[in-house]
Amino acid sequence: MxxxxxxxxxxxxxxxxxxxxxxxxxxxxxxxxxxxxxxxxxxxxxxxxxxxxxxxxxxxxxxxxxxxxxxxxxxxxxxxxTLHYCLTFKKSDDPLCLVGYCDSDWGASEERRSNTGYCFKLYEGGPLISWKTKKQKVVSLSTYEAEYVVITNAMQEGNFFRQLYADMINCNGETIILNVDNKVAIALAKNPVHHQRSKHIDIKNHFLRSQIESKIVDLVYVPSN
Known part of the structure; x- marks a missing residue:
């Protein structure tokens, strides 16, 4: 080759x-x-x-x-x-802040399960320190549900890095900035009311709401383009 x-x-x-x-x-x-x-x-x-x-x-x-x-x-x-492509790590002039991006495709596999994808970095212009793509274990009935699941997966990873970062600098941990391109999923995560359209979602995914209420994560809308 x-x-x-x-x-x-x-x-x-x-x-x-x-x-x-x-x-x-x-x-x-x-x-x-x-x-x-x-x-x-x-x-x-x-x-x-x-x-x-x-x-x-x-x-x-x-x-x-x-x-x-x-x-x-x-x-x-x-x-x-693309042999010259690489991750470049250097000292940041800006304060460190855990920034994440997450997204999913909806029902792209043969059995109609969506794919989860997320990544994290320590400042806006910095290199990635964590990334993952995997097939979701559940079949999502809508695009916002697939996005809601991927946010949950990303937060599990983000919590680990948040705690690790807090231990390193001896603090309580900064708020994670998580960028999402689905406004409905963000609204569902922030609204504690149980909607008819979303009550079938597994309860383990609703831990995201407690994370938002505790100000551990701030979900930010970012356009798909």
């Missing part, structure tokens, strides 16, 4: 359609597993931009198809053109 033509984005835009296509199963999945295993190592260490596609590819390790191998090669082509 050293001489391959580089790609501009980590995965094909029609990744869900390609994955679900009726493609021939690989006779020997060893190569596919080696590629995905290497990509997992790279993504975990220094390349958060691969998080989404690696999550997709790693779900088909047992019975990969020719289409899955083609998608894995697409990632290698992307890496070939």
């Amino acid at each position: 050293n001489e391959c033509n580089p790609k501009a984005i980590p995965c094909d835009l029609s990744v869900n359609k390609l994955i679900s296509s009726d493609s021939k199963e690989l006779a020997n999945p060893k190569l596919y597993r080696e590629i995905v295993g290497s990509l997992i190592y790279i993504m975990t260490g220094t390349r958060p931009d691969l998080s989404y596609v690696v999550t997709k590819l790693s779900q088909y390790m047992s019975n990969p198809t020719v289409a899955h191998l083609s998608l894995a090669r697409h990632v290698l082509k992307y890496l070939n053109g």
